[in-house]
Amino acid sequence: MKTTISEVHKYVGEEVTIGAWLANKRSSGKIAFLQLRDGTGFIQGVVVKNDIGEEKFANAKGLTQETSLYVTGTIVEDTRSPFGFEMQVKDLEVIHEATDFPITPKEHGTEFLMDNRHLWLRSKKQHAVMKIRNEIIRATYEFFNNNGYVKIDPPILTGTSAEGTTELFHTKYFDEDAYLSQSGQLYMEAAAMAFGKVFSFGPTFRAEKSKTRRHLIEFWMIEPEMAFMDHEDSLVVQENYVSFVVQSVLENCKLELGALDRDVSALEKVQAPFPRISYDKAIELLKEKGFDDIEWGEDFGAPHETAIAEAFDKPVFITNYPAEIKAFYMKPDPEREEVVLCADLIAPEGYGEIIGGSQRIDDLALMEERYEAHGLSGDAYKWYLELRQYGSVPHSGFGLGLERTVAWIAGVEHIRETIPFPRMLNRLYP
Structure with a gap:
Protein backbone atom coordinates (compact mmCIF):
# COMPACT_ATOMS: atom_id res chain seq x y z
CA MET A 1 0.00 0.00 0.00
CA LYS A 2 1.49 3.36 -1.06
CA THR A 3 0.57 6.32 1.15
CA THR A 4 1.85 9.63 2.48
CA ILE A 5 3.20 10.61 5.89
CA SER A 6 0.10 12.66 6.69
CA GLU A 7 -2.05 9.56 6.15
CA VAL A 8 -0.07 6.94 8.10
CA HIS A 9 -2.42 7.20 11.09
CA LYS A 10 -4.86 5.14 9.01
CA TYR A 11 -2.42 2.24 8.70
CA VAL A 12 -1.19 1.48 12.21
CA GLY A 13 0.10 -2.10 12.30
CA GLU A 14 0.10 -2.31 8.51
CA GLU A 15 2.95 -2.33 5.99
CA VAL A 16 3.04 0.68 3.67
CA THR A 17 5.38 2.33 1.18
CA ILE A 18 6.17 6.05 1.25
CA GLY A 19 8.05 8.09 -1.32
CA ALA A 20 10.30 10.39 0.70
CA TRP A 21 13.50 12.38 1.00
CA LEU A 22 16.09 11.84 3.72
CA ALA A 23 16.14 15.00 5.85
CA ASN A 24 18.66 13.69 8.36
CA LYS A 25 19.90 10.47 9.94
CA ARG A 26 21.77 9.07 12.89
CA SER A 27 22.82 5.59 13.89
CA SER A 28 23.58 3.74 17.08
CA GLY A 29 25.18 0.35 16.77
CA LYS A 30 22.76 -1.94 14.96
CA ILE A 31 19.98 0.64 14.64
CA ALA A 32 19.70 3.58 12.22
CA PHE A 33 17.19 6.39 12.58
CA LEU A 34 16.09 8.05 9.34
CA GLN A 35 14.30 11.41 9.44
CA LEU A 36 12.03 11.22 6.42
CA ARG A 37 9.92 13.90 4.76
CA ASP A 38 7.53 13.66 1.82
CA GLY A 39 6.04 17.16 1.63
CA THR A 40 3.02 16.26 3.74
CA GLY A 41 5.01 15.83 6.94
CA PHE A 42 7.99 14.31 8.75
CA ILE A 43 8.33 10.81 10.22
CA GLN A 44 11.13 8.78 11.72
CA GLY A 45 12.04 5.51 10.07
CA VAL A 46 13.74 2.99 12.37
CA VAL A 47 16.08 0.54 10.61
CA VAL A 48 17.15 -2.50 12.66
CA LYS A 49 20.04 -4.50 11.22
CA ASN A 50 18.65 -7.86 12.35
CA ASP A 51 15.31 -7.12 10.66
CA ILE A 52 16.55 -5.78 7.34
CA GLY A 53 19.79 -7.65 6.74
CA GLU A 54 23.40 -6.53 6.69
CA GLU A 55 23.47 -5.23 3.09
CA LYS A 56 20.32 -3.12 3.35
CA PHE A 57 21.37 -1.86 6.77
CA ALA A 58 24.70 -0.72 5.32
CA ASN A 59 22.82 1.01 2.51
CA ALA A 60 20.58 2.78 5.04
CA LYS A 61 23.58 3.99 7.05
CA GLY A 62 25.21 5.28 3.88
CA LEU A 63 22.26 7.37 2.68
CA THR A 64 23.09 11.02 2.05
CA GLN A 65 20.99 14.04 2.99
CA GLU A 66 18.13 14.72 0.54
CA THR A 67 18.47 11.40 -1.25
CA SER A 68 15.06 10.42 -2.59
CA LEU A 69 13.80 6.91 -1.94
CA TYR A 70 10.87 4.58 -1.47
CA VAL A 71 10.67 3.33 2.09
CA THR A 72 8.58 0.31 3.03
CA GLY A 73 7.75 -0.63 6.58
CA THR A 74 5.19 -1.09 9.34
CA ILE A 75 3.54 1.92 10.96
CA VAL A 76 3.56 1.90 14.76
CA GLU A 77 2.42 4.40 17.35
CA ASP A 78 5.16 6.37 19.09
CA THR A 79 4.09 8.46 22.08
CA ARG A 80 7.55 10.06 22.34
CA SER A 81 7.17 11.72 18.96
CA PRO A 82 5.13 14.92 18.50
CA PHE A 83 3.83 13.31 15.32
CA GLY A 84 2.70 10.20 17.22
CA PHE A 85 3.89 7.56 14.76
CA GLU A 86 7.03 6.05 13.30
CA MET A 87 7.90 3.44 10.69
CA GLN A 88 9.69 0.16 11.35
CA VAL A 89 11.58 -0.03 8.06
CA LYS A 90 11.63 -3.33 6.13
CA ASP A 91 12.99 -2.20 2.76
CA LEU A 92 14.60 0.77 1.00
CA GLU A 93 14.80 1.65 -2.68
CA VAL A 94 16.94 4.64 -3.67
CA ILE A 95 15.43 6.76 -6.43
CA HIS A 96 18.16 9.38 -6.69
CA GLU A 97 21.25 9.81 -4.56
CA ALA A 98 21.86 13.44 -3.58
CA THR A 99 25.44 14.57 -3.04
CA ASP A 100 26.85 17.64 -1.29
CA PHE A 101 23.50 19.14 -0.31
CA PRO A 102 24.48 22.70 0.66
CA ILE A 103 22.15 23.21 3.64
CA THR A 104 23.33 20.94 6.41
CA PRO A 105 21.94 20.67 9.97
CA LYS A 106 24.53 23.21 11.17
CA GLU A 107 23.90 26.98 11.43
CA HIS A 108 24.01 29.02 8.20
CA GLY A 109 24.01 32.75 7.54
CA THR A 110 20.80 34.43 6.41
CA GLU A 111 22.14 35.54 3.02
CA PHE A 112 23.38 32.01 2.30
CA LEU A 113 19.97 30.59 3.18
CA MET A 114 18.19 33.19 1.06
CA ASP A 115 20.47 32.43 -1.90
CA ASN A 116 19.43 28.81 -1.46
CA ARG A 117 15.76 29.55 -0.78
Whole structure:
Protein backbone atom coordinates (compact mmCIF):
# COMPACT_ATOMS: atom_id res chain seq x y z
CA MET A 1 0.00 0.00 0.00
CA LYS A 2 1.49 3.36 -1.06
CA THR A 3 0.57 6.32 1.15
CA THR A 4 1.85 9.63 2.48
CA ILE A 5 3.20 10.61 5.89
CA SER A 6 0.10 12.66 6.69
CA GLU A 7 -2.05 9.56 6.15
CA VAL A 8 -0.07 6.94 8.10
CA HIS A 9 -2.42 7.20 11.09
CA LYS A 10 -4.86 5.14 9.01
CA TYR A 11 -2.42 2.24 8.70
CA VAL A 12 -1.19 1.48 12.21
CA GLY A 13 0.10 -2.10 12.30
CA GLU A 14 0.10 -2.31 8.51
CA GLU A 15 2.95 -2.33 5.99
CA VAL A 16 3.04 0.68 3.67
CA THR A 17 5.38 2.33 1.18
CA ILE A 18 6.17 6.05 1.25
CA GLY A 19 8.05 8.09 -1.32
CA ALA A 20 10.30 10.39 0.70
CA TRP A 21 13.50 12.38 1.00
CA LEU A 22 16.09 11.84 3.72
CA ALA A 23 16.14 15.00 5.85
CA ASN A 24 18.66 13.69 8.36
CA LYS A 25 19.90 10.47 9.94
CA ARG A 26 21.77 9.07 12.89
CA SER A 27 22.82 5.59 13.89
CA SER A 28 23.58 3.74 17.08
CA GLY A 29 25.18 0.35 16.77
CA LYS A 30 22.76 -1.94 14.96
CA ILE A 31 19.98 0.64 14.64
CA ALA A 32 19.70 3.58 12.22
CA PHE A 33 17.19 6.39 12.58
CA LEU A 34 16.09 8.05 9.34
CA GLN A 35 14.30 11.41 9.44
CA LEU A 36 12.03 11.22 6.42
CA ARG A 37 9.92 13.90 4.76
CA ASP A 38 7.53 13.66 1.82
CA GLY A 39 6.04 17.16 1.63
CA THR A 40 3.02 16.26 3.74
CA GLY A 41 5.01 15.83 6.94
CA PHE A 42 7.99 14.31 8.75
CA ILE A 43 8.33 10.81 10.22
CA GLN A 44 11.13 8.78 11.72
CA GLY A 45 12.04 5.51 10.07
CA VAL A 46 13.74 2.99 12.37
CA VAL A 47 16.08 0.54 10.61
CA VAL A 48 17.15 -2.50 12.66
CA LYS A 49 20.04 -4.50 11.22
CA ASN A 50 18.65 -7.86 12.35
CA ASP A 51 15.31 -7.12 10.66
CA ILE A 52 16.55 -5.78 7.34
CA GLY A 53 19.79 -7.65 6.74
CA GLU A 54 23.40 -6.53 6.69
CA GLU A 55 23.47 -5.23 3.09
CA LYS A 56 20.32 -3.12 3.35
CA PHE A 57 21.37 -1.86 6.77
CA ALA A 58 24.70 -0.72 5.32
CA ASN A 59 22.82 1.01 2.51
CA ALA A 60 20.58 2.78 5.04
CA LYS A 61 23.58 3.99 7.05
CA GLY A 62 25.21 5.28 3.88
CA LEU A 63 22.26 7.37 2.68
CA THR A 64 23.09 11.02 2.05
CA GLN A 65 20.99 14.04 2.99
CA GLU A 66 18.13 14.72 0.54
CA THR A 67 18.47 11.40 -1.25
CA SER A 68 15.06 10.42 -2.59
CA LEU A 69 13.80 6.91 -1.94
CA TYR A 70 10.87 4.58 -1.47
CA VAL A 71 10.67 3.33 2.09
CA THR A 72 8.58 0.31 3.03
CA GLY A 73 7.75 -0.63 6.58
CA THR A 74 5.19 -1.09 9.34
CA ILE A 75 3.54 1.92 10.96
CA VAL A 76 3.56 1.90 14.76
CA GLU A 77 2.42 4.40 17.35
CA ASP A 78 5.16 6.37 19.09
CA THR A 79 4.09 8.46 22.08
CA ARG A 80 7.55 10.06 22.34
CA SER A 81 7.17 11.72 18.96
CA PRO A 82 5.13 14.92 18.50
CA PHE A 83 3.83 13.31 15.32
CA GLY A 84 2.70 10.20 17.22
CA PHE A 85 3.89 7.56 14.76
CA GLU A 86 7.03 6.05 13.30
CA MET A 87 7.90 3.44 10.69
CA GLN A 88 9.69 0.16 11.35
CA VAL A 89 11.58 -0.03 8.06
CA LYS A 90 11.63 -3.33 6.13
CA ASP A 91 12.99 -2.20 2.76
CA LEU A 92 14.60 0.77 1.00
CA GLU A 93 14.80 1.65 -2.68
CA VAL A 94 16.94 4.64 -3.67
CA ILE A 95 15.43 6.76 -6.43
CA HIS A 96 18.16 9.38 -6.69
CA GLU A 97 21.25 9.81 -4.56
CA ALA A 98 21.86 13.44 -3.58
CA THR A 99 25.44 14.57 -3.04
CA ASP A 100 26.85 17.64 -1.29
CA PHE A 101 23.50 19.14 -0.31
CA PRO A 102 24.48 22.70 0.66
CA ILE A 103 22.15 23.21 3.64
CA THR A 104 23.33 20.94 6.41
CA PRO A 105 21.94 20.67 9.97
CA LYS A 106 24.53 23.21 11.17
CA GLU A 107 23.90 26.98 11.43
CA HIS A 108 24.01 29.02 8.20
CA GLY A 109 24.01 32.75 7.54
CA THR A 110 20.80 34.43 6.41
CA GLU A 111 22.14 35.54 3.02
CA PHE A 112 23.38 32.01 2.30
CA LEU A 113 19.97 30.59 3.18
CA MET A 114 18.19 33.19 1.06
CA ASP A 115 20.47 32.43 -1.90
CA ASN A 116 19.43 28.81 -1.46
CA ARG A 117 15.76 29.55 -0.78
CA HIS A 118 14.70 26.89 -3.31
CA LEU A 119 16.38 24.31 -1.06
CA TRP A 120 15.81 25.99 2.33
CA LEU A 121 12.07 25.48 1.85
CA ARG A 122 12.69 21.78 2.54
CA SER A 123 13.71 22.39 6.16
CA LYS A 124 11.34 21.56 8.99
CA LYS A 125 10.79 25.12 10.20
CA GLN A 126 10.32 26.56 6.73
CA HIS A 127 7.93 23.73 5.96
CA ALA A 128 5.98 24.63 9.11
CA VAL A 129 5.73 28.31 8.14
CA MET A 130 4.44 27.45 4.66
CA LYS A 131 1.88 25.02 6.09
CA ILE A 132 0.62 27.77 8.43
CA ARG A 133 0.45 30.15 5.46
CA ASN A 134 -1.57 27.55 3.58
CA GLU A 135 -3.97 27.13 6.52
CA ILE A 136 -4.51 30.89 6.71
CA ILE A 137 -5.39 30.91 3.00
CA ARG A 138 -7.69 27.91 3.38
CA ALA A 139 -9.45 29.46 6.38
CA THR A 140 -9.80 32.75 4.50
CA TYR A 141 -11.69 31.09 1.69
CA GLU A 142 -13.84 29.20 4.17
CA PHE A 143 -14.73 32.33 6.15
CA PHE A 144 -15.71 34.45 3.17
CA ASN A 145 -17.44 31.65 1.26
CA ASN A 146 -19.48 30.75 4.35
CA ASN A 147 -20.50 34.38 4.82
CA GLY A 148 -21.84 35.03 1.34
CA TYR A 149 -18.87 36.73 -0.31
CA VAL A 150 -18.01 36.30 -3.99
CA LYS A 151 -14.34 36.09 -4.98
CA ILE A 152 -13.51 38.61 -7.70
CA ASP A 153 -10.05 38.91 -9.25
CA PRO A 154 -8.85 42.47 -9.90
CA PRO A 155 -6.22 43.15 -12.58
CA ILE A 156 -2.52 43.16 -11.79
CA LEU A 157 -1.72 45.62 -14.59
CA THR A 158 -3.41 48.98 -14.05
CA GLY A 159 -3.31 52.41 -15.61
CA THR A 160 -3.41 54.26 -12.29
CA SER A 161 -2.33 54.17 -8.67
CA ALA A 162 -4.91 52.97 -6.17
CA GLU A 163 -3.86 55.52 -3.58
CA GLY A 164 -2.21 58.28 -5.58
CA THR A 165 1.28 57.19 -4.55
CA THR A 166 4.43 57.30 -6.68
CA GLU A 167 5.83 54.04 -5.27
CA LEU A 168 4.77 52.00 -8.29
CA PHE A 169 6.51 49.69 -10.73
CA HIS A 170 6.16 51.20 -14.18
CA THR A 171 5.99 49.27 -17.43
CA LYS A 172 4.91 49.92 -21.00
CA TYR A 173 1.55 48.53 -22.04
CA PHE A 174 2.04 48.69 -25.80
CA ASP A 175 1.83 52.46 -26.39
CA GLU A 176 0.47 53.31 -22.92
CA ASP A 177 1.94 53.56 -19.44
CA ALA A 178 0.95 50.83 -17.00
CA TYR A 179 1.79 49.90 -13.41
CA LEU A 180 1.90 46.77 -11.31
CA SER A 181 -1.02 46.89 -8.92
CA GLN A 182 -0.42 48.02 -5.34
CA SER A 183 -4.02 47.20 -4.37
CA GLY A 184 -7.15 45.76 -5.94
CA GLN A 185 -9.39 47.94 -3.80
CA LEU A 186 -10.79 50.34 -6.40
CA TYR A 187 -11.79 47.44 -8.60
CA MET A 188 -13.28 45.62 -5.63
CA GLU A 189 -15.49 48.63 -4.97
CA ALA A 190 -16.84 48.24 -8.50
CA ALA A 191 -17.38 44.53 -7.83
CA ALA A 192 -19.21 45.26 -4.57
CA MET A 193 -21.68 47.43 -6.47
CA ALA A 194 -22.41 44.38 -8.62
CA PHE A 195 -22.28 41.53 -6.08
CA GLY A 196 -22.78 43.12 -2.66
CA LYS A 197 -20.01 41.39 -0.71
CA VAL A 198 -16.79 40.45 -2.48
CA PHE A 199 -13.18 39.62 -1.70
CA SER A 200 -9.98 39.28 -3.65
CA PHE A 201 -6.77 37.42 -2.94
CA GLY A 202 -3.73 38.16 -5.04
CA PRO A 203 -0.25 39.64 -5.38
CA THR A 204 0.44 43.34 -4.94
CA PHE A 205 3.60 45.34 -5.54
CA ARG A 206 5.13 48.35 -3.78
CA ALA A 207 8.24 50.07 -5.12
CA GLU A 208 9.13 51.16 -1.61
CA LYS A 209 12.85 51.19 -0.86
CA SER A 210 12.52 49.77 2.61
CA LYS A 211 14.73 47.17 4.28
CA THR A 212 12.75 46.58 7.49
CA ARG A 213 11.72 43.14 8.67
CA ARG A 214 8.07 44.09 7.99
CA HIS A 215 8.39 44.96 4.29
CA LEU A 216 8.38 43.06 1.01
CA ILE A 217 8.32 44.39 -2.55
CA GLU A 218 5.86 41.70 -3.68
CA PHE A 219 3.27 40.46 -1.22
CA TRP A 220 -0.25 39.03 -1.12
CA MET A 221 -3.38 40.82 0.01
CA ILE A 222 -6.88 39.70 1.00
CA GLU A 223 -9.20 42.60 0.17
CA PRO A 224 -12.92 42.35 1.01
CA GLU A 225 -15.35 45.10 -0.01
CA MET A 226 -18.94 45.34 1.21
CA ALA A 227 -21.92 47.35 -0.05
CA PHE A 228 -24.44 48.68 2.48
CA MET A 229 -21.90 48.42 5.31
CA ASP A 230 -20.60 51.28 7.39
CA HIS A 231 -17.29 51.54 9.23
CA GLU A 232 -18.53 49.85 12.43
CA ASP A 233 -20.02 46.96 10.43
CA SER A 234 -16.64 46.48 8.75
CA LEU A 235 -14.76 46.36 12.06
CA VAL A 236 -17.00 43.49 13.19
CA VAL A 237 -16.22 41.58 9.98
CA GLN A 238 -12.50 42.19 10.46
CA GLU A 239 -12.33 40.96 14.05
CA ASN A 240 -14.47 37.91 13.29
CA TYR A 241 -12.33 37.06 10.27
CA VAL A 242 -9.00 37.36 12.12
CA SER A 243 -10.37 35.40 15.07
CA PHE A 244 -11.57 32.64 12.74
CA VAL A 245 -8.20 32.39 10.99
CA VAL A 246 -6.20 32.26 14.22
CA GLN A 247 -8.43 29.62 15.77
CA SER A 248 -8.24 27.56 12.54
CA VAL A 249 -4.44 27.60 12.71
CA LEU A 250 -4.52 26.59 16.37
CA GLU A 251 -6.81 23.69 15.53
CA ASN A 252 -5.17 22.45 12.33
CA CYS A 253 -1.46 23.33 12.67
CA LYS A 254 -0.52 22.02 16.11
CA LEU A 255 2.56 20.18 14.81
CA GLU A 256 3.73 23.19 12.81
CA LEU A 257 3.31 25.61 15.72
CA GLY A 258 5.23 23.14 17.89
CA ALA A 259 8.04 22.90 15.33
CA LEU A 260 8.37 26.69 15.50
CA ASP A 261 8.23 26.72 19.34
CA ARG A 262 5.33 29.15 19.06
CA ASP A 263 3.77 30.28 22.35
CA VAL A 264 0.15 29.43 21.57
CA SER A 265 -1.19 30.99 24.78
CA ALA A 266 -0.93 34.41 23.13
CA LEU A 267 -2.89 33.16 20.11
CA GLU A 268 -5.59 31.54 22.25
CA LYS A 269 -6.59 35.04 23.45
CA VAL A 270 -7.33 36.17 19.89
CA GLN A 271 -11.09 36.04 19.91
CA ALA A 272 -13.55 38.79 18.95
CA PRO A 273 -14.32 41.44 19.97
CA PHE A 274 -11.05 43.37 19.78
CA PRO A 275 -10.30 46.56 21.72
CA ARG A 276 -10.54 49.91 19.93
CA ILE A 277 -8.53 53.06 20.58
CA SER A 278 -8.90 56.33 18.69
CA TYR A 279 -5.94 58.03 17.05
CA ASP A 280 -6.35 60.83 19.60
CA LYS A 281 -6.12 58.40 22.52
CA ALA A 282 -3.21 56.63 20.86
CA ILE A 283 -1.28 59.91 20.76
CA GLU A 284 -1.98 60.39 24.47
CA LEU A 285 -0.89 56.82 25.23
CA LEU A 286 2.37 57.26 23.31
CA LYS A 287 3.21 60.47 25.18
CA GLU A 288 2.58 58.62 28.46
CA LYS A 289 5.03 55.96 27.28
CA GLY A 290 7.75 58.50 26.61
CA PHE A 291 7.25 59.31 22.92
CA ASP A 292 7.41 63.05 23.55
CA ASP A 293 8.16 63.96 19.92
CA ILE A 294 4.98 62.48 18.40
CA GLU A 295 2.46 65.15 17.44
CA TRP A 296 -1.15 65.02 16.28
CA GLY A 297 -1.22 64.64 12.51
CA GLU A 298 1.83 62.39 12.25
CA ASP A 299 1.58 58.78 11.12
CA PHE A 300 2.74 55.97 13.38
CA GLY A 301 5.91 54.01 12.76
CA ALA A 302 6.83 50.52 13.93
CA PRO A 303 7.98 51.60 17.43
CA HIS A 304 4.72 53.52 17.96
CA GLU A 305 2.58 50.57 16.85
CA THR A 306 4.51 48.20 19.09
CA ALA A 307 4.12 50.49 22.11
CA ILE A 308 0.36 50.79 21.54
CA ALA A 309 -0.03 47.02 21.08
CA GLU A 310 1.78 46.36 24.38
CA ALA A 311 -1.15 47.92 26.22
CA PHE A 312 -3.46 45.12 25.03
CA ASP A 313 -3.39 41.32 24.93
CA LYS A 314 -5.34 41.08 21.66
CA PRO A 315 -5.06 42.82 18.31
CA VAL A 316 -6.18 46.43 18.68
CA PHE A 317 -7.94 48.76 16.25
CA ILE A 318 -6.59 52.31 16.01
CA THR A 319 -9.48 54.32 14.57
CA ASN A 320 -10.17 57.74 13.07
CA TYR A 321 -6.81 58.89 11.74
CA PRO A 322 -6.33 62.45 10.44
CA ALA A 323 -7.59 62.80 6.86
CA GLU A 324 -4.29 64.37 5.76
CA ILE A 325 -2.30 61.17 6.30
CA LYS A 326 -4.84 58.76 4.80
CA ALA A 327 -5.98 57.89 1.27
CA PHE A 328 -8.21 60.19 -0.76
CA TYR A 329 -11.17 57.79 -0.86
CA MET A 330 -11.75 57.50 2.90
CA LYS A 331 -15.01 58.97 4.22
CA PRO A 332 -14.69 61.88 6.68
CA ASP A 333 -16.29 61.48 10.09
CA PRO A 334 -19.59 63.42 9.78
CA GLU A 335 -19.07 64.81 13.29
CA ARG A 336 -15.42 65.74 12.80
CA GLU A 337 -14.27 66.21 9.23
CA GLU A 338 -10.55 66.45 9.98
CA VAL A 339 -10.53 62.68 10.70
CA VAL A 340 -11.76 59.80 8.57
CA LEU A 341 -13.79 56.65 9.29
CA CYS A 342 -10.90 54.24 9.16
CA ALA A 343 -8.94 51.80 11.29
CA ASP A 344 -5.63 49.97 11.31
CA LEU A 345 -5.54 46.62 13.11
CA ILE A 346 -2.30 46.23 15.05
CA ALA A 347 -1.16 42.70 15.89
CA PRO A 348 0.24 41.90 19.36
CA GLU A 349 3.86 41.04 20.14
CA GLY A 350 5.38 43.76 17.97
CA TYR A 351 4.17 42.54 14.58
CA GLY A 352 2.58 45.83 13.60
CA GLU A 353 -0.28 46.64 11.25
CA ILE A 354 -1.91 43.66 9.56
CA ILE A 355 -5.13 45.33 8.33
CA GLY A 356 -5.97 48.76 6.98
CA GLY A 357 -9.61 49.56 6.30
CA SER A 358 -12.16 52.34 6.01
CA GLN A 359 -15.59 53.41 4.98
CA ARG A 360 -15.33 54.79 1.45
CA ILE A 361 -16.63 58.13 0.23
CA ASP A 362 -19.99 57.50 -1.44
CA ASP A 363 -20.89 61.11 -2.31
CA LEU A 364 -20.06 62.11 -5.89
CA ALA A 365 -19.49 65.82 -5.15
CA LEU A 366 -17.13 65.09 -2.26
CA MET A 367 -15.17 62.57 -4.31
CA GLU A 368 -14.79 65.14 -7.08
CA GLU A 369 -13.41 67.57 -4.49
CA ARG A 370 -10.91 64.93 -3.37
CA TYR A 371 -9.86 64.32 -6.98
CA GLU A 372 -9.05 67.99 -7.37
CA ALA A 373 -7.28 68.26 -4.00
CA HIS A 374 -5.06 65.24 -4.75
CA GLY A 375 -4.41 66.18 -8.40
CA LEU A 376 -5.89 62.96 -9.74
CA SER A 377 -6.54 62.61 -13.44
CA GLY A 378 -10.23 62.73 -14.25
CA ASP A 379 -9.68 60.55 -17.31
CA ALA A 380 -7.80 57.80 -15.48
CA TYR A 381 -10.29 57.68 -12.60
CA LYS A 382 -13.47 58.40 -14.57
CA TRP A 383 -14.79 54.88 -14.03
CA TYR A 384 -14.21 55.15 -10.27
CA LEU A 385 -16.22 58.37 -10.11
CA GLU A 386 -19.07 56.69 -11.97
CA LEU A 387 -19.48 54.25 -9.06
CA ARG A 388 -20.78 57.27 -7.12
CA GLN A 389 -22.91 58.44 -10.05
CA TYR A 390 -25.03 55.34 -10.65
CA GLY A 391 -26.72 54.11 -7.47
CA SER A 392 -24.09 54.98 -4.87
CA VAL A 393 -24.45 53.33 -1.45
CA PRO A 394 -22.53 53.35 1.84
CA HIS A 395 -19.73 50.82 1.53
CA SER A 396 -16.61 49.76 3.40
CA GLY A 397 -13.66 47.49 2.95
CA PHE A 398 -10.23 46.51 4.17
CA GLY A 399 -7.01 44.83 3.16
CA LEU A 400 -5.11 42.21 5.16
CA GLY A 401 -1.45 41.62 4.38
CA LEU A 402 -0.95 37.88 4.25
CA GLU A 403 2.77 37.78 5.00
CA ARG A 404 2.59 40.02 8.06
CA THR A 405 -0.26 37.88 9.33
CA VAL A 406 1.74 34.70 8.78
CA ALA A 407 4.72 36.23 10.60
CA TRP A 408 2.56 37.10 13.60
CA ILE A 409 0.67 33.81 13.86
CA ALA A 410 3.76 31.67 13.22
CA GLY A 411 5.93 33.81 15.51
CA VAL A 412 8.52 34.41 12.78
CA GLU A 413 10.72 37.44 13.28
CA HIS A 414 11.28 38.42 9.65
CA ILE A 415 8.64 38.61 6.95
CA ARG A 416 11.05 37.20 4.34
CA GLU A 417 10.42 33.71 5.74
CA THR A 418 6.65 33.92 5.27
CA ILE A 419 6.55 33.82 1.45
CA PRO A 420 8.07 31.03 -0.65
CA PHE A 421 10.34 33.25 -2.74
CA PRO A 422 10.65 36.74 -1.23
CA ARG A 423 11.20 39.82 -3.34
CA MET A 424 13.04 42.48 -1.36
CA LEU A 425 14.94 45.65 -2.13
CA ASN A 426 18.14 43.81 -3.07
CA ARG A 427 16.79 40.35 -3.81
CA LEU A 428 15.32 39.01 -7.04
CA TYR A 429 17.00 35.56 -6.82
CA PRO A 430 16.06 32.77 -6.82
